[in-house]
Amino acid sequence: MTAYAIETREITRNFGDLCAVDKVSLQVSAGSIFGFLGPNGAGKTTTLRLLLGLLELNGGSATVLGYDVASQAAAIREHTGVLLEHDGLYQRLSLNDNLDFFGRIYHLDAMSRQKRIRELLEHLGLWERRHVAVTALSRGMRQKAAIARALLHRPSLVFLDEPSAGLDPVAAVALRQDIQSLARKENTTVFLTTHNLAEAEKVCDLVGVIRQGRLIAVGAPATLRLRTGKAITEVYGRGFGEHALAALRSQPQVCSVSVQDGHLLVELETGAETAPLVSLLVREGAQIEEVRKGQGSLEEAFVALMRDEGEGN
């Protein structure tokens, strides 16, 4: 296998006049968790379908686990696991019957199948519910079960299409932890599409941002945050008069200043130092009690990327 689990070179897919995926080139290292971010309709799911060979490329080329998506799609599907937009579980069948069916598809023998089902369901806290019909499980449980199904045959790569969509926050956190722990434990590469930025920030080693079919940024969440996110510093105290605010606003590293509930919110350029600004405020007569230096979140970086791209178009 190559060092990259996924490697695409200017892959393109059109639906009539609409270019759903526009010359996307990316590389995902084996064993990493890659987050594919983008708003609804950005081209995330179409990219995933192209990588699975479920849709044909209109241009470019791609390999997944060293297999060409255009000519070796069956081999890709043999070695990958998926959780697509819907959990894909058969509602009338029990959880065990569902997993058993998928285990048979991947030619796991009866003993390994049952051992593996038990291992995954115990890890995910679903073992006691294995004989329950899927329709009787909560959405969170079904998503977990679908993750178990995706990992059942120990694939080298799993595609997860918005796995936490529609889950309550508690279930989403639990699912995120399960994805992380299982991926690390089994050394599986994860390709995760999401528009949940907090999820991507916490789980992913690398993220790619797609908008209107075009890949507009790729990097580690921290790098993207630094590249485009603005740091917010909160200053608590008294005496934030007009003079002090005007002095702050005149500083080149200060993007914006606002007063909220009696404290200051100062948006700074990436990498800007806080100490000179505190000194400036003190000189202007303010009394400082506390300074909280924040970091720009991936969400802010994402919004900035979307805005910049929108302006660029």
Place this chain on the structure above:
Amino acid sequence: MEDIRTIVVKELKEFWMARGSLRSRLLSFLPMVIVFGIYLPLQQREAWTEIPAVAGIWFTMLPLVLAGGTAADSFAGERERHTLETLLATRLSDRDIFLGKVLATVIYCVGIVWGCALVGLISLNVTRGPAPFFMYGAPVLALILVGSILVSLLMTAVGVLVSLRAASVRAAAQYFGFATLAIFIGLPLIVQALPDSAKAALDRAVLGANWTAVGLTVAAAILAIDALLLSIGIARFQRTRLILE
């Protein structure tokens, strides 16, 4: 073959589980068993086991009713329940998925036909009194064993073809219903429209026919149509098209 068997087992489990509790599942088969396994055999007695036009025709017609709805559910149902794309994203080949679904429907229909035929035979023999032991005659047996398979395959192939392109199970069932209705209404209408001389010739041909030869010819024709429809189905079953639709 292993992959086809995997699909068949899953489909049969789904057919069975679709009927709710065990009681509901058993009850859902009860009307067919009562009509084809008890009422009609006891009403017809010897004719049921000896005259092809009686039991044979009933048992060949039964798949017409059973196969359509079941086959219509095969792909349209998976699409409606959002399981199709996950199935298509597995290692299974297009051909194995298609044939697995066809085979499951055929097994389901033929199983019911053979089950009812067996219950009919048991009913007749349990109530035979001093009469000799009842057993299906060769032509009737051939219709039950072979005719049910051929007709099940025919109707399943039509149902699956419709299901491949239908957006929902309801739409698939409607299209299938129209197709079946067209055959049932169309054929008598065609015969009605024939000139009197042609009708008379047809009557003479029917009365003087060698039914073994006719049966074999019809069976061969249905087999050929089955093969053609299955080939069309396999050719039309393409992941990309199914995903896009």
